[in-house]
Amino acid sequence: MAQTSQPSVAGMKVEDCNFVGGKKVCKSYEQRWSYAIPLFVTYLNPLANWNPYGLTMHMKSYDDKTVYDKGRTGRFTNSTAYNGISEYVYYSTPSEFFGSSKYGDAKPKGVLDPKGVIRSVSKGGIRMKLPNIPGVGTLRQTYPIFPIHGEGSTAWKEYEALADLVLKRKTHANMLIEPISY
Known part of the structure; x- marks a missing residue:
């Protein structure tokens, strides 16, 4: 604004x-x-929905605390690992997929699968930039679309003149090389 x-x-x-x-x-x-109003192009990939461990997705209501209730913080013990995943706590990508977790973006969390096994997973879903994928590198998923501002430039003036000529043919008939025939 x-x-x-x-x-x-x-x-x-x-x-x-x-x-x-x-x-x-x-x-x-x-x-x-x-x-x-900023506009973006987001390239989707299968990682947005990938859930290879079949982690339970909790979607009961907006304030559902099943995943992180009773002190669950994503650590790697049965009492502190997240109890499944939700829209707000969406750790579903196996942590080994991103290789090194030295950067906060790929830092793994512990999540209980339906059988009670603790899985080491990183954030899933759509991101601006994916963490490093071994053998591939870091990929950008979202790109801004910048507004085109060309008023006053020669190209803009030619575009406007052509638009007037095409949209107001009778008004600008004297500029045409060939006569208008209907």
Whole structure:
């Protein structure tokens, strides 16, 4: 968001009225704000849904604490390992898949599978950048789309001229080499 004085941006106006000495005194405030909405392209891959250990996915309700209830923090003991996975605690990728866990992104957690076996897993799901995959490297999954700003450039002017010529043929008929025939 950015505050602007550009008159083509719709403004918001508010009046603050108070009684001063028995008289109504109003003061107006006006602001204009522009917004930039970031767009991204995300390349999906099977890792987003991969669950090779068949870890139980808990989806009862928004505040379901089954996975991390009673002091479960993802450590590697039966009482502290996560009890399955959820939308908010989504550790499903085998930790050996990413190789080294020296970086926090691939740091493994302990999760109990349906048989009660503790599995060493890393974060699953969609990421901006995947941790290092041995033999492949680090892969980026999400790329920003930058807005095209070309107003004033020669290419932009030619594009606008061509658009006018195509969309307003009768108005600009004198610019055409061949006459318009219907």
